[in-house]
Amino acid sequence: MKNTLLYKGEDELNYLIELLKPKTETAKISIIQDITADFKISECKACPDIIERKNPFGSGANGVMIILNAPRMANRIEMSIHRAESVELLKKMVSAIGLEMKECYVTNLIKCETGNALFKPSDMVKNCTKILQREVDLIKPRLVIVMGEILPIQSVVNSSKGITWFNTEHTISLIKNPELKRPAWETLKLVKMKYLELHNDPH
Numbered sequence: 001m002k003n004t005l006l007y008k009g010e011d012e013l014n015y016l017i018e019l020l021k022p023k024t025e026t027a028k029i030s031i032i033q034d035i036t037a038d039f040k041i042s043e044c045k046a047c048p049d050i051i052e053r054k055n056p057f058g059s060g061a062n063g064v065m066i067i068l069n070a071p072r073m074a075n076r077i078e079m080s081i082h083r084a085e086s087v088e089l090l091k092k093m094v095s096a097i098g099l100e101m102k103e104c105y106v107t108n109l110i111k112c113e114t115g116n117a118l119f120k121p122s123d124m125v126k127n128c129t130k131i132l133q134r135e136v137d138l139i140k141p142r143l144v145i146v147m148g149e150i151l152p153i154q155s156v157v158n159s160s161k162g163i164t165w166f167n168t169e170h171t172i173s174l175i176k177n178p179e180l181k182r183p184a185w186e187t188l189k190l191v192k193m194k195y196l197e198l199h200n201d202p203h
Helices: 009-020 023-038 076-096 121-139 151-159 171-176 178-200
Strands: 050-053 064-068 105-108 112-114 143-147 164-168
Touching: 064 121, 076 171, 076 178, 105 121, 112 121, 121 151, 143 178, 164 178, 171 178
Parallel strands: 064 105, 064 143, 143 164
Antiparallel strands: 050 112
């Protein structure tokens, strides 16, 4: 038996649509806002001479988090040259295992770029790790894919319970070294298997 909703005008219709919308998406949007409130990346002054800020993308509604850790062997010029291609490759990789990019939560290990060549990347990682830990705590992903070196966030991995972690090369490394795409794809197949397993057993 179907129920009929009566409404007066477009405003009341929009209100009913929002009221009946699944709460997961709304909750995830709220989580991202909480992260922004707790750690205002645009206002962070932990590192000197910041020239670019990197904000997270996606809702995380599917329980998948992607952490990007740019390869050390790629300089800033290479990063700029390959940026668009890198984004497209990431979209293809996510789509290839049946996931929606906008439903994943995509973030960077290092949240900003500094113009100070003397400031060590290791110091930036140290400053950003607490933000990443907060993201993991709030998003509560069931699967995390680290693209790039995972060792710098080992403390986050060790402190996070109930999460399955996977590691592949960063998309820029895959673009520069196509022979690495095969092992990356093998890892993605494992991600898909685990995702389907968790999806079929939500508990």
